[in-house]
Amino acid sequence: QVQLVQSGDEVKKPGASVKVSCTASGYTFTSYYVHWVRQAPGQGLEWMGIINPLFGRSTYAQRFRGRLTVTKDTSTETVYMELSSLRSGDTALYYCARSLGDSSAFDVWGQGTLVSVSS
Amino acid sequence: SYVLTQPPSMSVAPGQTARITCGGNNIGTKSVHWYQHNPGQAPVLVVYDDSDRPSGIPERFSGSKSENTATLTITRVEAGDEADYYCHVRDSSSEHVVFGGGTKLTVL
Numbered sequence: 554q555v556q557l558v559q560s561g562d563e564v565k566k567p568g569a570s571v572k573v574s575c576t577a578s579g580y581t582f583t584s585y586y587v588h589w590v591r592q593a594p595g596q597g598l599e600w601m602g603i604i605n606p607l608f609g610r611s612t613y614a615q616r617f618r619g620r621l622t623v624t625k626d627t628s629t630e631t632v633y634m635e636l637s638s639l640r641s642g643d644t645a646l647y648y649c650a651r652s653l654g655d656s657s658a659f660d661v662w663g664q665g666t667l668v669s670v671s672s
Numbered sequence: 673s674y675v676l677t678q679p680p681s682m683s684v685a686p687g688q689t690a691r692i693t694c695g696g697n698n699i700g701t702k703s704v705h706w707y708q709h710n711p712g713q714a715p716v717l718v719v720y721d722d723s724d725r726p727s728g729i730p731e732r733f734s735g736s737k738s739e740n741t742a743t744l745t746i747t748r749v750e751a752g753d754e755a756d757y758y759c760h761v762r763d764s765s766s767e768h769v770v771f772g773g774g775t776k777l778t779v780l
Contacts, residue, residue: 590771597771597773598707598774599771600768600769600771603769612768614768615673615766648714648715650715655762656761656762656764657703657705657720658703658717658720658721658760659707659760660717660726662715665714
C-alpha cells in the first residue's frame with residue numbers, strides 16, 4: 554500500500570544537526586512532491602520545505618533558509634531532511650507528506666519523527 | 673507573507689453542526705485543503721481542493737469558500753470528531769505552503 558515511513562526518534566544537543574529520512578513505497582516516487590512539516594509542543598503545523606523528487610529541486614520556508622537541506626535518493630526512494638544548528642525551539646514532531654502537485658493537498662503522511670534538542 | 677486565520681477553538685454538542693472558518697486575503701483564488709489532526713498522530717486529509725472529499729471520509733465533512741473565507745463544515749458531529757483542524761493553501765507569490773493556526777474542536 555502507499556506509505557511514507559520515517560526514521561526513528563532522535564535526541565540531539567544544541568548546535569548539532571539532525572537528518573531524518575522518509576522512505577516511500579507503493580507509488581511512483583518521482584511523480585509526487587515531498588514536503589516536511591513540523592509541530593512543536595503546544596503549537597500548530599508549520600511547513601518547512603518541499604522537494605521535487607523528479608528534478609531534485611528544493612524550496613524552503615524563509616525561517617529555515619541556511620539551516621535546512623532537503624535531498625532525495627531515487628535509488629532507495631528516500632527523501633532526507635537535515636536541520637543544522639539545532640536549538641531547543643527545534644524540539645518538535647517532524648512529518649513528511651506527499652502531494653501530487655506543488656499546490657495539491659497532502660494525501661499521505663509519514664508517521665512522524667520526534668526530534669528532541671536538549672543539553 | 674500570506675496569513676491564514678482560524679479561530680483557536682470551538683465547542684459543539686453531539687449531533688450539531690460545526691463550521692470552522694479559515695480567513696485569508698483573496699483565498700477564493702487558491703485551492704484550500706483541510707486536515708484533521710490528533711496530537712501525536714499523522715494528520716488526515718478530510719477535504720481537498722475547497723470541497724472534494726477523499727475516499728473514506730464521511731459525507732458529514734464538507735468544504736466551501738467565498739472571496740476571503742473558506743469553511744469546513746462537519747454535520748451531525750460525533751465524539752470521534754474531536755481534534756485539531758487545519759486549513760492549508762499554497763501562496764503562489766512566495767511558492768510557500770501556508771497552514772492556518774489550527775482550530776481545536778471540542779465535542780461537549
